[in-house]
Amino acid sequence: MKNKINFQKIAGASIVGLMILFILLGFLNRNAFDAMDKTRILSGPSISHPFGCDEFGRDLLKRTQTGMGISVVISFFAVIIGTVTGTIIGALCGYFGGVVDDILTAITDVLFAIPSLLLALVFVSLFGSGMVQVTLALGVAIIPSFAKMMRSEFKKQKELEYVKMAKLMKVPTYRILFVHILPNVMETFVNCIFIAFNNCILAEAGLSFIGIGVQPPVASLGTLLSDAGGYLRSAPFLVLFPAFMLVLLLFGIGLLSSGESFHNAYSKRFKN
């Protein structure tokens, strides 16, 4: 059967690819992100400074590139923390059920009842602000949702005969969980990663916006938006460019995760 071209995914991959290129170009010229030019304070977009300059005369393009890179790196590691921990908890709950499920589900339910941003706020308040703390806070915040999704998937899968067959064949439990079952829940797993990544980008921007995320002079999308707050009327480009890039990145990731599944092959194998 001929594979259909998924335009949504192509568009998403193109946008995300461009965003990555945008970030990498910023990192190549990293020293310049906080270079100040007093003659350029709050100057608008020009050929030498396409995004304009901020209140200290720093080039907004370079700051947006660096800020976006930092937001992506924080979100990337937060997603890894949340994914690994959430998947292990969800897999154990769903597969074993019983007391293990009751205890771990109760803990994740409590965490789930607290909004992610609030949970991250509590974490940052306890352990201080900074890149590492924000990454850990966001990672912890997404564990409950990951654990919930994976629990229901593993619970469904363990009832299928291929899992019973593996048990009868004396395959060790860890291997049943992560070698036999995990590839069959990839569709949900990958979609969860995209959703979590988008949420992390937004949450990081939110935390930095309210001043408890990444600390100056390091830039992130949140700090750029926060710093620009006082110049909405006099220099709206300070908000517009970082905000546009943030929306574009989220839109690209959204498109990439939408439409037909990334792991369509797995769904086809199940449907057949």
Next chain:
Amino acid sequence: MSEIICELNNVNFTYRGTDKGVKDINLVVSAGQCVGLLGESGCGKSTLAKCISGQQKGVLGDIKCGKIGYIFQDAYSSLNPSKKVGWLLKEVIRYNNKSELSRADELIKKIIEETELDMSVLEHYPNELSGGQRQRIAIACALLSNPDILIADEPVSALDVTVQKQIVTLLKKLNLKKNLAILFISHDIKVVKELCDYIYILKDGVIVEEGDAKSIFENAKSEYTAALLDSSYLVK
């Protein structure tokens, strides 16, 4: 007398909150014997198979059984959809026949020939194969674990008639060639008649009759067995 491979004495199991299950089951399967477990749907055949294979917890009574190879009813869901057939077969060797892992390819080739498949299936995912091929692979997986007894839980009920015939013939061949004990579970009288030498008739979780296939089909003692045989126009 042949060696006893599987013996059940007073086996009881009840699903929690119901009175359904199996009651006072006494059953014997000897080496090289093909034993049929016959009964209508919902009579407890699969439950008994699960009790024997250890899939069911809370089973009372005495179960002594050699190494079990299990074939599920639905070959579609008993093979992992995300793994290629070659991987699935190797996985069985990895955990059941570790010492032979170094010559896994040789063993796989042999079992593929025995189950009358083509070597090309090894490179396919289960969804790319027909129902009959999948059931043969399920049989190959069960055989690779070097079982003393093969429990086949309605292995042909999801297949069309011609494929049913092929699988039954294959099981009979394996039974004779390897002197393999088989506990064949089915509600299909015709299939059981063709394959089994000894039959247990199960009704509402209780064995109501047992005997040689010939005596059961020609001279059923219990009313239920007679009614069961009468109800099937396939049996002559």
